[in-house]
Ligand code: SF4
Ligand code: SF4
């Protein structure tokens with residue numbers, strides 16, 4: 632059947648909604664309709680997409696005013712008589728048609744202090760409890776579609792806040808690193824409050840509502856982070872210490888964070904030098920050249936010259952020896968029949 636669409640066409644100098652009547656088939660999603668338009672009536676319609684599977688985060692757009700992924704919005708969610716209006720993300724500057732300039736988010740990503748591994752532990756030697764892995768797993772589902780960033784009223788309606796506010800996507804990153812048992816920085820909370828603008832957030836939960844990965848951004852990241860900021864800032868002992876001691880004394884006692892600048896290096900028992908974690912500046916940020924590394928996806932944490940699987944003598948992990956005081960389980964029977 633034919634359905635009525637209104638699609639925003641234009642660029643940074645201005646534009647308008649254009650009307651189309653397009654054929655829609657069973658099982659199609661909004662991105663299919665855009666592709667049909669490109670193949671028929673509007674070959675120059677600009678739209679960003681890659682995976683068509685809800686995993687790359689590039690087909691973000693506003694559909695009837697709601698920030699959504701075009702490839703994950705089924706046409707069956709609309710009634711037959713409904714006009715479907717498709718517009719670009721409102722928070723970011725338009726490049727052309729449905730394509731916006733989301734570089735604000737990459738700037739904010741660069742400003743977020745990178746993971747700081749403890750001294751003497753190299754990539755490949757990190758060990759953490761499963762419970763800690765599971766705690767941050769939710770945040771690592773983020774596909775960087777920036778629908779949450781686009782929805783947050785702190786920047787959606789106030790361009791002037793963009794400089795001081797990193798947005799929900801980067802609050803979950805800060806929370807993830809703050810919960811990470813191997814992260815050596817102790818000032819994540821301070822940074823979230825003072826540099827990322829955590830205090831601007833008034834917990835409206837709009838970001839959580841639009842997240843296609845169903846990450847509980849507000850409940851599991853922002854609120855716990857705010858609580859930890861308050862714990863720290865209003866802890867009566869910490870406040871008293873701030874009044875009594877000089878800053879350099881507090882730093883030497885570990886009460887205030889000292890910035891990590893050193894590279895982490897280590898050697899295996901065989902003397903082979905393990906790769907180094909990328910250097911961060913005195914402000915804890917990665918140098919921009921780390922992000923623009925020529926190899927796609929950045930440097931391998933295992934180095935350039937390794938082939939897998941590693942020979943056993945290069946594997947640094949050894950399975951724990953069985954405890955002789957504990958009863959040993961029987962090895963599984965082999966060679967028997969299933970009947
Ligand atoms: S909960 Fe906070 S970060 Fe999320 S949309 Fe509301 S103000 Fe923005
Ligand atoms: S947190 Fe959710 S909405 Fe925000 S960028 Fe990640 S996947 Fe998209």
Ligand code: FES
Nearest residue numbers: 682683688690702
């Ligand atoms: S095309 Fe990849 S998320 Fe929609």
